[in-house]
Amino acid sequence: MLLKNWVRRTKLFNLGKILRKSRESLFGKVKSLFKGHKIDDELWDELEQILVSSDVGITATVELIDRVKDRVKSDNIREGDQVFAVMKEEIVSILSGCVVSNGVAKKEGLSVVLMVGANGVGKTTTIAKMAHLYKKQGKKVILAAGDTFRAAAIDQLKIWAERLKIDIVSHQPGADPGAVVFDAVQAAISRGHDVLIVDTAGRLHTKSNLMEELKKINRIIAKAGQDEHQSVLVLDATTGQNGLIQAKHFTEAVGVSGIVLTKLDGTAKGGIVLAICRELKIPIMYLGSGQELDDLAPFEAKDFVDALFA
Numbered sequence: 001m002l003l004k005n006w007v008r009r010t011k012l013f014n015l016g017k018i019l020r021k022s023r024e025s026l027f028g029k030v031k032s033l034f035k036g037h038k039i040d041d042e043l044w045d046e047l048e049q050i051l052v053s054s055d056v057g058i059t060a061t062v063e064l065i066d067r068v069k070d071r072v073k074s075d076n077i078r079e080g081d082q083v084f085a086v087m088k089e090e091i092v093s094i095l096s097g098c099v100v101s102n103g104v105a106k107k108e109g110l111s112v113v114l115m116v117g118a119n120g121v122g123k124t125t126t127i128a129k130m131a132h133l134y135k136k137q138g139k140k141v142i143l144a145a146g147d148t149f150r151a152a153a154i155d156q157l158k159i160w161a162e163r164l165k166i167d168i169v170s171h172q173p174g175a176d177p178g179a180v181v182f183d184a185v186q187a188a189i190s191r192g193h194d195v196l197i198v199d200t201a202g203r204l205h206t207k208s209n210l211m212e213e214l215k216k217i218n219r220i221i222a223k224a225g226q227d228e229h230q231s232v233l234v235l236d237a238t239t240g241q242n243g244l245i246q247a248k249h250f251t252e253a254v255g256v257s258g259i260v261l262t263k264l265d266g267t268a269k270g271g272i273v274l275a276i277c278r279e280l281k282i283p284i285m286y287l288g289s290g291q292e293l294d295d296l297a298p299f300e301a302k303d304f305v306d307a308l309f310a
């Protein structure tokens with residue numbers, strides 16, 4: 001029990017650290033907006049403005065305000081402070097639909113995870129963080145250097161594998177990423193790994209040949225006997241609403257099963273989490289908050305909202 005509390009507190013502390021910028025700027029304003037404020041149209045208008053400018057997005061903002069207004073009516077609420085509490089509950093309720101309970105790892109057999117996303121969003125760093133997390137959970141992890149586009153990308157992943165003391169499958173720069181992935185799946189099966197995480201080169205969603213290449217990698221994983229693999233999209237939180245457009249294209253190409261949102265430490269607009277959840281309805285797996293191995297928190301709705309408004 002003590003350990004459980006400690007783990008929970010540590011997680012909250014991490015989330016608090018991650019969301020400091022968001023909390024201190026826009027979301028902080030929400031808290032003070034409700035303090036002693038009459039419940040009138042001006043309050044709803046100001047709330048709408050704050051939410052939209054925090055990257056919550058129009059769809060999620062309108063839905064949230066409607067839900068809060070309904071609760072204010074049905075619960076006969078008259079105090080601003082109570083509205084604030086109701087709003088937090090409604091955000092938790094919306095976000096609860098986007099939580100995944102057990103990450104990427106299956107209970108038995110090999111879990112294959114294909115990491116995709118635009119250039120520089122944090123794919124390779126996130127792979128290292130996830131590998132670190134799964135290793136701590138006692139899983140046998142192997143990496144595939146599927147970004148053969150740049151020699152430095154292969155080296156970057158090799159350095160992480162060395163640091164983490166885990167296996168990696170890589171080919172020469174310029175090699176076919178499909179061949180790397182095929183070899184990696186075979187190696188993972190024959191060596192009895194639990195999780196294989198595949199790095200891929202960053203790509204613009206508008207480059208159709210590169211999106212085709214991802215589809216091909218997807219098919220190769222299936223051909224190697226891994227039909228149920230996951231495609232995880234990495235999104236940079238600082239790019240705001242543009243992330244939503246990227247997500248739509250990557251979903252069309254490879255069927256994104258989960259999202260990791262990175263660089264939340266670098267933005268004051270944590271509201272993007274709500275926009276992603278509401279508009280894309282894709283589960284949010286982890287939040288990334290820095291360049292160190294431990295800077296990754298599993299996404300949990302209540303902890304997230306508590307940290308955002310703490």
Ligand SMILES: Nc1nc2c(ncn2[C@@H]2O[C@H](COP(=O)(O)OP(=O)(O)OP(=O)(O)O)[C@@H](O)[C@H]2O)c(=O)[nH]1
Nearest residue numbers: 119120121122123124125202262263288289290291
């Ligand atoms: N502040 C911060 N920086 C991050 C985070 N995740 C990654 N970075 C940094 O972002 C930069 C790009 O990270 P990579 O992991 O190389 O990104 P990538 O998506 O693999 O990039 P490409 O392979 O070039 O497409 C590096 O300097 C990372 O240290 C994060 O959560 N917060």
Ligand SMILES: [Mg+2]
Nearest residue numbers: 123124147153
């Ligand atoms: Mg990379």
